[in-house]
Amino acid sequence: MKLISWNVNGIRAVAGKEFMNQFARFDADIFCIQETKAQDDQVKEVLSKLDGYHFHCNSAEKKGYSGVCTISRKAPTSVTLDMGIAEHDNEGRVIATEFDDFYLVNVYVPNSGEGLKRLEYRAQWDEDFSVYLAKLRDKKNVIVTGDFNVAHQPIDLARPKENYNKTSGYTQTEIDGMAKILSKGFTDSFRYLYPDKVQYSFWSVRFGARAKNLGWRIDYFLVDNRLQEKIGDAFILDQEQGSDHCPVGLVLK
Numbered sequence: 001m002k003l004i005s006w007n008v009n010g011i012r013a014v015a016g017k018e019f020m021n022q023f024a025r026f027d028a029d030i031f032c033i034q035e036t037k038a039q040d041d042q043v044k045e046v047l048s049k050l051d052g053y054h055f056h057c058n059s060a061e062k063k064g065y066s067g068v069c070t071i072s073r074k075a076p077t078s079v080t081l082d083m084g085i086a087e088h089d090n091e092g093r094v095i096a097t098e099f100d101d102f103y104l105v106n107v108y109v110p111n112s113g114e115g116l117k118r119l120e121y122r123a124q125w126d127e128d129f130s131v132y133l134a135k136l137r138d139k140k141n142v143i144v145t146g147d148f149n150v151a152h153q154p155i156d157l158a159r160p161k162e163n164y165n166k167t168s169g170y171t172q173t174e175i176d177g178m179a180k181i182l183s184k185g186f187t188d189s190f191r192y193l194y195p196d197k198v199q200y201s202f203w204s205v206r207f208g209a210r211a212k213n214l215g216w217r218i219d220y221f222l223v224d225n226r227l228q229e230k231i232g233d234a235f236i237l238d239q240e241q242g243s244d245h246c247p248v249g250l251v252l253k
Helices: 011-015 019-026 040-047 119-137 172-183 189-193 225-230
Strands: 002-007 030-034 054-058 068-072 078-081 094-098 103-108 142-147 186-188 219-224 231-236 248-252
Touching: 002 103, 002 142, 002 219, 011 019, 011 040, 030 103, 030 142, 040 054, 040 068, 054 094, 068 094, 068 103, 094 119, 103 119, 119 142, 119 172, 142 248, 172 186, 186 189, 186 225, 189 219, 189 231, 219 225, 219 231, 219 248, 225 231
Parallel strands: 002 030, 103 142
Antiparallel strands: 002 248, 030 068, 054 068, 078 094, 094 103, 142 219, 186 219, 231 248
């Protein structure tokens, strides 16, 4: 089974580029999108060209903001939106689809923002999300994918010293939040298979960062520890264009 995850930075914008060709080429069984920046009906209109797939969306109340969508060949047995926590559940950041062997959680974790103005909220979000995942994991194995907006280790960004505790995505608070999520029983699939590999999934649109490969690895597939032996491959498609992120993938044996 092949799973792909991609923060597309606007589904309507990317659909006008090469997205449909890329989607067909990736040939994924499950395809998760973050930052659709569209309402459910707009997402469905864009995806209506896809035959033979089921898609489920969660959009933010605020138009043109956030949003996640999970596309699958097989229909999920259940679909749950959000975490059930009022202060978090208006931004369209979480969708859980249940399949025979696991829950797949598609997430777009809040960014701490310019000047780290949302860092305190982000810390609470990470805490609540880790509890949500733990409860879900009590029922069935869980796989979590999406844009986590954090580089977990120094190897996961090009300039760790310059960014540590100064830049959103690499503060100790966010690093600790990611560690807490992993501690609930999850394996970072890419780092599990490739402990020393330097590869990124996001580049700032400023300063020619992508051309210089001054990037960050902030998009993940976290696999339930109970499924660790099923991890066949984990990969980052850093040559794919269309967004400031690139797709990441997981192959389950």
